[in-house]
Amino acid sequence: MEAEKKHIILKTENLSIGYRKKQLEKVVASGINIEVTEGELVAVIGINGVGKSTFLRTVSGIQPELSGHIEINGVNRKNISSERLATMISLVLTEQPLSKNLGVAELVALGRQPYTNWIGRLSPGDLKIVKNALALVKIEEIQEKKCHELSDGQLQKVLISRALAQNTPLMILDEPTSHLDMYHKAQVLKLLKDLSLRTRKAVIFATHEINLALQLCDKIILMKPNEVVQGKPQQLIQKGHFESIFPSDLIVFDTATESFRIKT
Numbered sequence: 422m423e424a425e426k427k428h429i430i431l432k433t434e435n436l437s438i439g440y441r442k443k444q445l446e447k448v449v450a451s452g453i454n455i456e457v458t459e460g461e462l463v464a465v466i467g468i469n470g471v472g473k474s475t476f477l478r479t480v481s482g483i484q485p486e487l488s489g490h491i492e493i494n495g496v497n498r499k500n501i502s503s504e505r506l507a508t509m510i511s512l513v514l515t516e517q518p519l520s521k522n523l524g525v526a527e528l529v530a531l532g533r534q535p536y537t538n539w540i541g542r543l544s545p546g547d548l549k550i551v552k553n554a555l556a557l558v559k560i561e562e563i564q565e566k567k568c569h570e571l572s573d574g575q576l577q578k579v580l581i582s583r584a585l586a587q588n589t590p591l592m593i594l595d596e597p598t599s600h601l602d603m604y605h606k607a608q609v610l611k612l613l614k615d616l617s618l619r620t621r622k623a624v625i626f627a628t629h630e631i632n633l634a635l636q637l638c639d640k641i642i643l644m645k646p647n648e649v650v651q652g653k654p655q656q657l658i659q660k661g662h663f664e665s666i667f668p669s670d671l672i673v674f675d676t677a678t679e680s681f682r683i684k685t
């Protein structure tokens with residue numbers, strides 16, 4: 422029987438990413454061909470400096486691609502205005518400048534900005550969506566708090582809730598678990614998994630939590646210095662891709678337990 426064809430939310434073709442300064446071009450990664458479909462949870466993995474943030478920023482339209490093609494929901498990203506892009510991609514970035522004096526519910530309500538007028542008045546429909554976003558992330562109890570009163574883990578959930586209120590088919594997060602303890606890292610990633618299943622959004626996040634990503638994600642985009650590959654965790658493990666991510670003097674990938682361990 423033919424497998425059900427899923428809607429493609431993000432597609433890149435021969436994408437090259439990096440930085441341009443005057444005439445100089447610094448290519449961070451090239452030949453990136455990936456596809457992410459609705460309801461998928463996808464981790465972007467690779468060593469420090471390999472280009473994970475650059476990739477996410479390029480896909481989100483924060484910085485231009487060097488060359489190649491990006492499609493969001495079937496539309497060439499070059500043909501999408503920034504206003505429309507805000508209804509297609511929601512972002513959760515690390516070290517985001519935000520007014521910590523804002524209340525939790527107020528911050529989540531900012532997710533409705535692409536749909537409200539310049540005064541930002543919320544309609545009953547907007548308020549319902551904000552309420553739903555607070556409930557999906559289970560943060561109703563802290564909605565009256567100010568953002569400066571929150572722990573890092575709580576703040577991360579609030580930012581995810583704001584991205585949900587934005588109601589986009591694609592959610593992109595850059596290292597959503599940095600600064601969190603092991604339990605809260607697992608909690609946030611499990612939350613992303615549940616959200617991708619329940620809302621059918623495509624959720625893409627950069628992470629250094631490879632062991633957790635291998636257990637939870639539908640797909641992994643593995644960025645290596647000379648190639649970017651994508652696949653189901655099992656496929657990438659079977660092809661031996663994880664054995665060559667790090668220099669092997671300190672840590673090794675154990676295929677039996679499908680996790681990294683310290684070399685003894």
Ligand SMILES: Nc1ncnc2c1ncn2[C@@H]1O[C@H](COP(=O)(O)OP(=O)(O)OP(=O)(O)O)[C@@H](O)[C@H]1O
Pocket residue numbers: 440447449467468469470471472473474475476
């Ligand atoms: N604004 C910039 N201008 C020029 N080069 C940059 C700029 N920002 C990052 N880079 C370079 O691009 C490369 C990729 O950086 P990037 O931050 O995307 O990596 P990363 O995989 O997200 O790293 P990490 O895991 O440490 O967060 C690095 O060599 C970095 O020095």
